[in-house]
Amino acid sequence: MASNTVWHAHKVCRDSREILNDHKACLLWFTGLSGSGKSTVAGLVEEKLHEMGKRTYLLDGDNVRNGMNRDLGFTDSDRVENIRRIGEMSRLFVDAGIITLSAFISPFRSERRSVRELMPEGDFIEVFVDSPLATCEQRDPKGLYQRARQGEIQNFTGIDSPYETPEQPEIHVINNGITPEEAANTVIDYLLTHGYI
Template identity: 75%
Template sequence: MSDNTVWHAHRICRHHRENLNGQRSCLLWFTGLSGSGKSTIAGLVEERLHALGKLTYLLDGDNVRKGMNGDLGFSDADRIENIRRIGEMSKLFVDAGLITLSAFISPFRSERAAVRELMKEGDFIEVFIDAPLDTCETRDPKGLYQRARNGEIKNFTGIDSPYEVPESAELHLVNDGSATPAEVAGAVVEYLRERKFI
């Protein structure tokens, strides 16, 4: 935390922006192995929300690492810092009144818990996209698993770096091919509708 700073409270705050937008803001935190379908499903959720006239922003792992987190590698310490920064940015987007979708492997429970702690009660919705490792390896859209198996990539989640499965995610969605990505995304939208975020 920065020293010698004081939070400045502005007259226009979150509830004004939520009222203007006609929605409750929140953070949908998509977590799962590489290749589990996090980005695909988050993108489909955003498309559906956009079609409903809702204001959203999707933060994707690769995209964030192209800019703000381009200085970070994939050591445990860098992964932790990556998630810390994304959590702080997501908090700002939720305060802006947006339904924020963050799609990151975020392999450690403690880091996901730290993001949850940043948010107000009920604002953090953990969405575990559950696909078995062998399914993810079969998909391997970027060829990363094969490179990790060949020893070309170190600290790859699921191979030589752990993924800690969520213990109490708000949404635990299986994406092993038994349902289409559109059906999985539909469950997320229905969750938001039932809880009156939209």
């Protein structure tokens, strides 16, 4: 750990970036089982925000693991480190004045809480994309559940590794029997009614 470093405050600050952007920055943290629709909903939310002229960036689990976090596996400790790094990176994006969308299973409450605690009050918006395990298995867009059931993938969330559901998410999307568009509009409505955009 770096003990001889101090955070340097620059003249161009978050407030000035938000004024330039004409919207508040925040972190939309999409969590849910594999196949719940997190990435789909997050992608649609970003598209809608982009059409509205808002500055955004979407961090997706697979994309990050192909780059910055490619050295991590899927053990519990690696999952914790994965989320820690994403949290730190998200904090920088929010400081840059950007509406940041992070779509990760992030199965443990303690790790989601640690990311929340990195952020100033109101900056972390937990979006629980809630789909039943059976529905996620039916969707199984990458064939991962089938491989996990056959023992080909270890430590798979929902099968042999737990998912701890959010207790009080800011946004709870029950993504079962609704369209991705409806799910995305739930998030946009929250941002509008709470003055982020």
